[in-house]
Amino acid sequence: MKRNSQINIQRTLALAGAFHFLSSCARASLLPFLTLFLRQQGLSPSMTGVVMGTKHLIALLWSPASSLLSKHYNQRRAVVVGSLVCSASVALLLLFFPPVEVHENCHFTSDLSGGPTQSPTGGGVVKSSVAPHTLPRTTDSQTPAQPAPVLTNETALLGKPPLPKDNANRSQTGVIKTVAAHSFMVPPSASVPAKTLADTQPAPVLTNEPALYDLDIPPLSDDITNKSQTDGGGAIESGVALSSASISRNKRSEIKEEEEEEDDQRRFDFLGSLKVMDAHHQLFFLILITVSLWELMASPLEWTADDGLYEYLDFADASDRYRITSIWKILGAACGVGGTGLLVSRLPCLIAGNFPRMAAHFFLYAAIGFAALPVAAYLPLHLNKKRDRGFGLLKALQLIHNSPHALLCVATTVLVGCAGSVVDNFLLWQMQDHGSSEMHMGLSLALALVSQAAYPLLKGRISKLLTPGKVLVVGTASLAVQCFYFSFLWGPWAAIPAQMLSCLSSGALWWAVKIQCEEVATSGSERSVRRIFSSLSLNLGSSLGSFSGGFVVQRFGLTWLFRGTAMCVMLWCVCLPLLQFKAPQQCRINYSRLLAANGSDVSDSESESDWLEKAMEENGSKNNSGRKIH
Numbered sequence: 021m022k023r024n025s026q027i028n029i030q031r032t033l034a035l036a037g038a039f040h041f042l043s044s045c046a047r048a049s050l051l052p053f054l055t056l057f058l059r060q061q062g063l064s065p066s067m068t069g070v071v072m073g074t075k076h077l078i079a080l081l082w083s084p085a086s087s088l089l090s091k092h093y094n095q096r097r098a099v100v101v102g103s104l105v106c107s108a109s110v111a112l113l114l115l116f117f118p119p120v121e122v123h124e125n126c127h128f129t130s131d132l133s134g135g136p137t138q139s140p141t142g143g144g145v146v147k148s149s150v151a152p153h154t155l156p157r158t159t160d161s162q163t164p165a166q167p168a169p170v171l172t173n174e175t176a177l178l179g180k181p182p183l184p185k186d187n188a189n190r191s192q193t194g195v196i197k198t199v200a201a202h203s204f205m206v207p208p209s210a211s212v213p214a215k216t217l218a219d220t221q222p223a224p225v226l227t228n229e230p231a232l233y234d235l236d237i238p239p240l241s242d243d244i245t246n247k248s249q250t251d252g253g254g255a256i257e258s259g260v261a262l263s264s265a266s267i268s269r270n271k272r273s274e275i276k277e278e279e280e281e282e283d284d285q286r287r288f289d290f291l292g293s294l295k296v297m298d299a300h301h302q303l304f305f306l307i308l309i310t311v312s313l314w315e316l317m318a319s320p321l322e323w324t325a326d327d328g329l330y331e332y333l334d335f336a337d338a339s340d341r342y343r344i345t346s347i348w349k350i351l352g353a354a355c356g357v358g359g360t361g362l363l364v365s366r367l368p369c370l371i372a373g374n375f376p377r378m379a380a381h382f383f384l385y386a387a388i389g390f391a392a393l394p395v396a397a398y399l400p401l402h403l404n405k406k407r408d409r410g411f412g413l414l415k416a417l418q419l420i421h422n423s424p425h426a427l428l429c430v431a432t433t434v435l436v437g438c439a440g441s442v443v444d445n446f447l448l449w450q451m452q453d454h455g456s457s458e459m460h461m462g463l464s465l466a467l468a469l470v471s472q473a474a475y476p477l478l479k480g481r482i483s484k485l486l487t488p489g490k491v492l493v494v495g496t497a498s499l500a501v502q503c504f505y506f507s508f509l510w511g512p513w514a515a516i517p518a519q520m521l522s523c524l525s526s527g528a529l530w531w532a533v534k535i536q537c538e539e540v541a542t543s544g545s546e547r548s549v550r551r552i553f554s555s556l557s558l559n560l561g562s563s564l565g566s567f568s569g570g571f572v573v574q575r576f577g578l579t580w581l582f583r584g585t586a587m588c589v590m591l592w593c594v595c596l597p598l599l600q601f602k603a604p605q606q607c608r609i610n611y612s613r614l615l616a617a618n619g620s621d622v623s624d625s626e627s628e629s630d631w632l633e634k635a636m637e638e639n640g641s642k643n644n645s646g647r648k649i650h
Contacts, residue, residue: 027336041352046388048356062120069570076563086320107318108386120299328401354469361462412548424603437561456512468519475527488535495529504586
């Protein structure tokens with residue numbers, strides 16, 4: 021015990037709690053609102069689902085790989101510090117992508133007392149502020165005002181209204197031919213007095229200003245004007261000559277422009293291919309690449325820090341006390357999402373120049389991440405080289421594969437991940453469409469986390485009434501009820517009552533999963549088995565739910581997304597008890613009881629195999645009577 025006297029366990033637990041609190045607070049200040057930012061940028065629901073699904077998929081693959089690499093090269097502290105700095109820096113790059121099809125920069129009204137104004141159609145919220153550098157979207161009933169027609173040389177001569185400017189280039193040849201046709205109506209040989217022409221039709225007033233059609237026809241000189249009043253044939257010949265000259269010049273300019281465009285395409289093939297895509301897809305690919313890089317930087321943080329802190333406390337024979345730090349993660353997330361929502365709702369629509377106030381989430385994420393650097397620098401990260409658990413996850417998968425009840429628990433966590441990603445990605449969209457501001461959203465999510473953290477207070481009573489298998493079913497059913505409730509929101513605060521069920525849908529559910537982990541795991545594989553359930557299965561389900569949820573919203577809308585998710589989860593809740601009943605029970609023998617048995621209780625005629633058979637029969641009778649907890 022000499023080595024334990026040199027380790028301050030209380031200081032280690034305090035540093036671990038502070039680090040988990042700050043890191044969870046940083047993530048919660050941005051990640052719940054990330055889909056709102058993508059919606060503000062102009063991404064469609066399917067694009068948003070692909071971005072979030074890719075993010076969860078990278079976390080699924082890169083978190084265990086980065087943890088093993090940092091342990092192999094003994095660079096855990098460098099990975100933790102680098103993850104904090106690089107993730108905060110990469111996240112800020114998303115602010116420099118210009119949005120497309122943005123109605124306004126301020127999605128929520130600054131006056132929280134009055135609340136946002138509902139649109140007449142009920143499809144969303146009408147906002148009053150418009151960004152100074154963006155144009156409002158025009159609908160079919162709102163067409164831009166057209167300028168008044170201007171009479172020029174050609175319009176005065178032909179007596180027809182002018183064409184729009186965007187059709188000028190396409191109508192050059194037709195106008196010139198029309199001018200020539202009107203000119204040839206009077207043959208040159210006809211002896212019509214100039215006085216008669218002047219009496220029947222007033223002479224057009226020709227100016228030196230360019231025509232509306234931009235025909236590149238030079239202005240008529242005074243000599244030609246005087247000559248046209250006295251000699252009609254000379255005016256006709258001059259008009260035809262000018263027309264043919266302008267046509268040739270236009271053809272040469274068009275050919276030159278086409279050649280320049282072909283040269284540019286040959287020089288910049290990649291940029292030319294990007295120009296083929298519209299603005300939505302260009303922005304989508306930029307955001308997808310940036311979010312993927314961001315997740316590559318951020319995902320190694322949690323696993324690497326957990327491994328180092330756990331091995332340090334395990335070196336001091338105090339690894340069981342590391343579970344206390346998990347409560348600081350939930351409290352940090354609650355403070356981060358609630359405080360950020362309340363703060364951002366008080367900000368004006370534009371901050372720090374021309375940034376929308378949604379950028380405050382990114383600034384807070386970076387600020388809290390940098391604030392965690394001093395704590396990360398003093399974290400006691402230990403590396404136990406004698407205990408190489410590089411294949412711990414493979415051993416955990418083998419243990420789970422051999423247990424039918426563990427496989428059912430894994431399937432449940434995957435489904436919970438799918439439903440949870442639907443709620444995480446699109447609940448704020450649903451709340452926004454029903455008039456909720458960021459204050460309502462932040463407080464609603466914070467209440468759900470506080471309710472989850474309060475479950476240990478009710479754990480004793482619930483465990484006496486229900487077995488862990490039944491608690492798993494009740495928690496999953498509570499999640500289905502939440503999803504179904506979210507499809508009927510009617511006001512800004514309408515989501516608050518359903519968030520109270522997070523005590524069961526999150527707290528009770530993960531408590532049942534933890535009990536299942538203890539039943540399956542052997543000595544030394546507890547953390548690996550727990551990570552299979554709480555991290556890998558959850559990220560796999562979140563990735564699948566994000567991909568599918570985005571396309572469902574694109575096709576059917578938010579309401580049917582939540583209703584469909586609720587029906588799928590409730591169907592699984594009906595099938596899960598039947599599958600648990602049909603699954604074979606595992607016979608677990610208390611070998612310590614056999615070893616501690618008094619030798620006097622054993623007769624000389626009985627052997628050790630008789631004791632083993634008796635213990636197996638005793639466990640079998642308990643399983644058949646249903647008293648054994650599984």
